[in-house]
Amino acid sequence: MTDVAGLAREILQKVGAGDVFDxxxxxxxxxxxxxxxxxxxxxxxxxxxxxxxxxxxxxxEAWRTVPAPVRGQLVRELGLLLREHKxxxxxxxxxxxxxxxxxxxxxxQEMVDICDxxxxxxxxxxxxxxxxxxxxxxxxxxxxxxxxxxxxxAFNFPVxxxxxxxxxxxxxxxxxxxxxxxxxxxxxxxxxxxTAEAARRVGAPEHLTAVLLGDAATGTALxxxxxxxxxxxxxxxxxxxxxAPRVAARPGRVLLELGGNNAAIVAPSADLDLAVRGIVFSxxxxxxxxxxxxxxxxxxxSVHDELVERLRTAYESLPVGSPLEPTTLVGPLVDTTARDxxxxxxxxxxxxxxxxxxxxxDAGVEGGSxxxxxxxxMPEQTDIVRTExxxxxxxxxxxxxxxxxxxxxNDVAQGLSSSIFTLDVREAERFxxxxxxxxxxxxxxxxxxxxxIGGAFGGEKDTGGGRESGSDAWKSYMRRxxxxxxxxxxxxxxxxxxxx
Numbered sequence: 001m002t003d004v005a006g007l008a009r010e011i012l013q014k015v016g017a018g019d020v021f022d023x024x025x026x027x028x029x030x031x032x033x034x035x036x037x038x039x040x041x042x043x044x045x046x047x048x049x050x051x052x053x054x055x056x057x058x059x060x061e062a063w064r065t066v067p068a069p070v071r072g073q074l075v076r077e078l079g080l081l082l083r084e085h086k087x088x089x090x091x092x093x094x095x096x097x098x099x100x101x102x103x104x105x106x107x108x109q110e111m112v113d114i115c116d117x118x119x120x121x122x123x124x125x126x127x128x129x130x131x132x133x134x135x136x137x138x139x140x141x142x143x144x145x146x147x148x149x150x151x152x153x154a155f156n157f158p159v160x161x162x163x164x165x166x167x168x169x170x171x172x173x174x175x176x177x178x179x180x181x182x183x184x185x186x187x188x189x190x191x192x193x194x195t196a197e198a199a200r201r202v203g204a205p206e207h208l209t210a211v212l213l214g215d216a217a218t219g220t221a222l223x224x225x226x227x228x229x230x231x232x233x234x235x236x237x238x239x240x241x242x243x244a245p246r247v248a249a250r251p252g253r254v255l256l257e258l259g260g261n262n263a264a265i266v267a268p269s270a271d272l273d274l275a276v277r278g279i280v281f282s283x284x285x286x287x288x289x290x291x292x293x294x295x296x297x298x299x300x301x302s303v304h305d306e307l308v309e310r311l312r313t314a315y316e317s318l319p320v321g322s323p324l325e326p327t328t329l330v331g332p333l334v335d336t337t338a339r340d341x342x343x344x345x346x347x348x349x350x351x352x353x354x355x356x357x358x359x360x361x362d363a364g365v366e367g368g369s370x371x372x373x374x375x376x377x378m379p380e381q382t383d384i385v386r387t388e389x390x391x392x393x394x395x396x397x398x399x400x401x402x403x404x405x406x407x408x409x410n411d412v413a414q415g416l417s418s419s420i421f422t423l424d425v426r427e428a429e430r431f432x433x434x435x436x437x438x439x440x441x442x443x444x445x446x447x448x449x450x451x452x453i454g455g456a457f458g459g460e461k462d463t464g465g466g467r468e469s470g471s472d473a474w475k476s477y478m479r480r481x482x483x484x485x486x487x488x489x490x491x492x493x494x495x496x497x498x499x500x
Contacts, residue, residue, distance in 0.1 A: 002324050004031045005038040008095050008186060011088045017193040020186070027213055029186050032098035032332045033322055034367030041185055043214030049221035053177055055207035056148045057227045060175040062205045064145035070202075072122025072171050077198035079115030082108060089159065089190055091324075096184045097158050098332045098368065099286055100323040111163040113453045114469060118167035121474055125172065136488020143478040145173025146253075147229030150222045152243070154235045155334055156289045156390075158184035159191055161257070164457070164468040165232045165477075166195070166209065172477040177228070179212040179219045183334060188213075219243075226250050230477065233257070234291075237414070237462045244464075255476050256464025257457070259388045260416030262439070262448040263296035265405045265431065266307055267422035274445060275421040276310045279394070282419075282447030284318060284330050284373045288392030289338070291463075292417040292441070292449040296385060297396045298405045304398045308377060311396075312358045315373055320363040332368035333391060339369035342391035345384055346374055349395065352382040359392075386412045402427055410438045416459030417441040417448035440467070 008031070012020060021029075025040035044052070063071065082089065090105035099107065127141035149169040153161045158180060166176045180188035192211045199208055212218050223231055223246050232255040233243045240258040247254045264282070266275050282294035299307050323331035333339050346360045359374035373392035378385055385395045399405040409418060418437040421444075422428050428444045430436050440459035441451060451457050456471035458464070467473045493499060 002322075004033055004036055004095055008038045008092060011092045012186060012190060014088050015085050015190045015193050016197055017189045020189050027182055027185060027215075029096070030183075031095050032334050032368045033095060033324060036367070038095070038186065041213055044212045044218050046217065046221040049212055049218060050225060052207075052210045052212060053148060053222070053225045053227050056175040056177050056210055059205035059208040060145070060148055060173075063175060063208055064173040066173070068122045068125050068171060068173065071173060072119045074198055074202045074204050075115050075118045075122070075167050075170055077201045078167070078195055079112050079119070081194045081198055082112050082115065085194065086112070089187070092187050092190055093158060094323045094331075096187050097155055098323055098334060100328050100331050101326060103286060104323075107157060107160045110160040110453060114163050114167045117453055117470060118171045121168070122171040125474065125478070127480075132484065133494060134492045136486060136490060137492075138485045138487065140483050140485070142481045142483060143172075143475065144481060146477055146479050147174060148227055149174045149176050149477060150225075150228040150231045151176060151178045152219050152222070152231065152233040152235065153178070153180050153188075155181040155183040156286060156291070157234070158187040161234050161468070162188070162191060164453070168474045169477045170208070172474060174229075174477055175207075176209045177212060177222060178210065179214070179222050182213070182215050185213050220246070223247055224250070226252070229253060230255060232466070232468070232476075237464075240464050253476070255466040255468065257291065257459075257466050257468060258462060258464040259414050260291045260293070260459060260463060261295050261386065261388045261412040261414040262292055262417045263298055263409045264294055264418070264447060265399075265409060265420040265422075266297060266299040266303060267402070267420065267424060267427050268300045268302045269423040269427075270303065270421035271423060271445070272303065272307060272310060275307065276314055278419070278421065278445070278447035279311060280314050280318075282449040283394045284315075284392045285449055287331055287333055287371075288373065289334060289390050290449055292451065294394060294447055294449060295388065297394060298399050298408050299396055300405075301398050301400055304396070308357060308375065308396055311375055311394075315358050315375060318373060320370055320372060321365050330373060330392065332365070332370050334369070336369050338391055339371060341389055342371055342374075342393060345387070345389040345391070345393055346376060348384040349376045349378065349382070352378070352384060353380075354378045354395070357396075381408055381411060388414060402430065406431070406436055413462040414459065415439045415461035416463040417443070417451070419443040419446060419448045421445055
């Protein structure tokens with residue numbers, strides 16, 4: 001059996017994090033792979049949070065004067081280090097978050113990809129030239145560094161989500177203070193070690209990036225600090241509803257990536273072979289613990305029964321076990337609380353008239369919280385179906401026409417990711433139109449899970465409205481200035497106003 005704690009400590013040494021443990025620490029680093037304790041760490045106090053933010057603010061004041069293409073070299077070096085340590089960091093993600101090996105490696109590759117994007121972006125932080133109504137005047141728009149960016153991340157993407165924020169923020173001229181989930185502190189410390197080495201190589205200011213360890217109290221101290229210009233928080237809707245008003249009260253900016261209750265519509269014309277593959281990965285990848293995980297399938301009555309049978313067959317063939325084993329496709333839930341929520345949701349769904357098609361039981365793997373992914377057919381969309389359960393639980397609902405399917409699809413509080421499987425171009429275009437999916441991500445003939453970094457990532461409604469990663473998400477990390485330059489000898493006023 002793999003010595004999980006020993007392997008984690010070895011990786012931390014290899015990436016330059018050193019000995020991060022304190023036997024008297026209050027924060028326990030534990031692996032969902034076998035439930036074992038890896039080690040203890042010490043949380044930051046609120047006063048220490050203030051000191052870290054203060055040092056980051058000083059670093060920002062120097063960093064903002066560095067030309068953006070030069071700032072990009074820091075992120076380039078980080079990308080090179082991530083490539084060098086991809087296998088080790090991917091394994092650490094598996095140990096600490098419970099992801100299967102290919103998903104752990106994929107998360108690190110996502111970090112590499114966003115570094116590549118950010119390096120190119122460092123030469124394209126452009127504004128607009130705007131026509132002025134006044135002769136002899138030019139209007140333009142500039143984007144300037146914002147300040148200290150606070151990043152609060154969740155356990156399920158312990159490194160990728162930080163990198164989405166950090167890579168962009170660094171080329172935009174900001175400092176970054178990161179409060180990771182208390183369930184995944186080690187991956188954060190590994191990333192901080194690599195980032196510090198990248199900063200050393202290019203001569204970037206010390207303390208430009210930092211990691212804060214602790215529970216909600218540590219996060220609250222970061223959120224409340226007025227020197228933190230932007231708080232980018234990923235987690236539950238409940239967490240977002242706590243963070244947003246606290247930041248607004250100071251006031252400051254928030255970028256929220258919260259829950260999802262994602263659905264896939266399966267139309268009569270769907271390629272069912274394609275649909276089954278897309279549904280299974282989206283529903284059981286990361287043991288259903290992605291914000292983009294597929295929670296609901298809305299299947300046309302003409303294909304409903306066949307689709308359910310195909311999904312049952314696929315589910316019952318899934319290897320569940322240690323994510324460190326190369327043949328495993330479904331790893332553990334993060335803890336016993338997640339396992340209990342999974343079981344309670346299935347019981348509630350059955351009480352609402354649902355039928356358990358397959359799964360739901362303990363998978364019989366020692367150590368961690370391993371379950372068999374579950375499928376439940378539902379006659380209608382009840383409250384439990386509208387509730388996000390962070391586990392591999394898939395509800396299947398029937399529909400008769402596309403309007404009904406879209407109404408069911410949108411009848412949840414969250415609005416993150418969505419998809420439709422159809423070969424009908426009219427149905428596809430309707431789904432991605434303004435009268436179709438109300439989500440921030442709407443896909444055709446692929447599942448809702450597994451976004452690329454080139455597009456902006458985020459959602460609407462209770463998902464928070466934030467956008468990270470590609471497209472013009474970089475604008476969240478900068479402040480906009482509109483400049484009017486008078487290069488003439490007269491002083492005409494806008495709107496034809498006459499004063500002197």
